[in-house]
Amino acid sequence: MELRNHGRYDYSALPERPVYDWPGGRRLAFCLCNNIEIFSYRSGLGSDSAVLTAPQTHRNYAWRDYGNRVGQWYLFDLLAEHGLPASHNANSAVLRECPQILAKILERGDEIVGHGRSNGERQDGLAEDEERRLIVEATEEITRLSGTQPKGWMGPYFAQSEVTLDLLQEAGYEFMLDWPLDDQPVWMRTRGGHILSVPYSVELNDSPSMVFRQESAASFERMIVDQFDEMLLQSAKRPLVFTLITHPFIIGHPYRLRALRRALDHIMRHRDQLWITTVGGVNAHIRGLPAGTVPGAPA
Template sequence: MLPSHNRFPYSAITDRPDFSWPGGKRLAVYVALCIEHFPYGSGLGLPYSPGLSHPNSYNWAWREYGNRVGGWRLIDLFDAHRLPLTVLLNTECYEHCPELVTALRRRGDEIVAHGRTNGEHQNGMSLEEERRLIAEATEAIRLHEGKPPAGWMSPGAHPSANTEDLLAEAGYRYTLDWPIDDQPVWMRTTGGPLLSVPYPHEVNDVPMVVLHDGTAPAFADMAIDNFDEMLRQSKDQPLAYGITIHSFIVGQPFRIKQFRRVLEHLDAHRDEIWFATAGQIADHFAGLMPPPATTAPASP
């Protein structure tokens, strides 16, 4: 037997109970916007100029553009299309760029905990170090938003083997760390059931643009093609489609121009789909499909 995470069993999407999203819709769509902050002089985070020693002003400044400019342009874009955002927030942004977070709060967007900074990863931390990271990020959001976050996405998409247990222990309802499915999936943890909400590992500007050198038009084409095919497939099974963008990547002007095509295309199908946040998707699914008995606490 190969080693297993023991979080969930295999399940074919063709063998599951049928359900619908609100209004009888079959495809739920959400856009995750990553708002991140990085320590100056650190080697962690996406490298625009890999191999150069630190401090590296060029690399830090590339990512900082999203907080100063790109994030604001994307807010304007989503305002124009009357679409919600799921904001994956490094809580260091509350101190670094509070005006940007305030603007997202005023829109009513969902705030998902994305750790303290993408300059650190949980994998490799001790159990107590990771518990403290989750507690600090959770408390920062509770303090500023008036309630704790329901969802979590690990910095750098790099959770540890303990993350899901610690999230359930801290009261989280769902995670975006497992891009395994086009429907939510219940996971086992030592703290009880935790829902995995579909998260895009392909329709995501980090792998497409930064890692694979994809162009702005190609990223927009990918997002549109993925939507069209999932809308077709959703006639047979209800599905959830996520798109992930970063303020310093799609927030660049030439990429915003192309990404506007994506939102225009979604707009044209507004009557057929449910525009939602990741948290709304989690809540609706959990209300229809409670965790099965097999999501009893996992062994420590």
């Protein structure tokens, strides 16, 4: 059979790539990516705490809304205790409907990554003009509310159509998080140039782990620690990006937050060996490296 090829990047074997450093001579970058989302009441899309295919009800709407009302604020406190920055993949509507969250993000100096209009919808089933409108509307609202146009994008549900990369690059985006193909940044081809893929874990992610696979908080804690320890070891050979993905309506429940607290305590004991940054920080550093350092680099 003939394999269909996406044409966005070429195969690149990890040991054959140039070796470079992160700032300060570090080899392991640590980024915490937090998803702040809003949903439509009793309609559209949205995960459930117990049944994967459950219809939209008052109960699962309220369970998700807990994240914006309570869990996010627990998480802000935990980040502050450790002096950690964060990248927030934010639906534009949540910044409008929950202005206190936006104010706290701006006060902390955290990064906002475009994450669609809401998580009640996906973009991969839309016609090109409709998808372009979704990206433009989300971008314009985030820019108006925050005062800064986002440079990065994460599609709700990791969703992309055949032309999403093209539309993002044309809308001025520099990087995206939807392709979990590597532990290093990779340049992706678009019809108008290139866009950077910054590593974003679908594995070290509280939503697929604890909601879809129904793993325990203790299991997720063990995953974080094991992933970190192994990547720290591997980073002696080459630069890597360790991303930890959270959703406040999941990780923000106190018993899960306690597991995250223990995992962060473990990571922070190695703080001197890490470049603690944001996904936007990774993007900026890569763009300052000599051409050809990163696979697929634009000419």
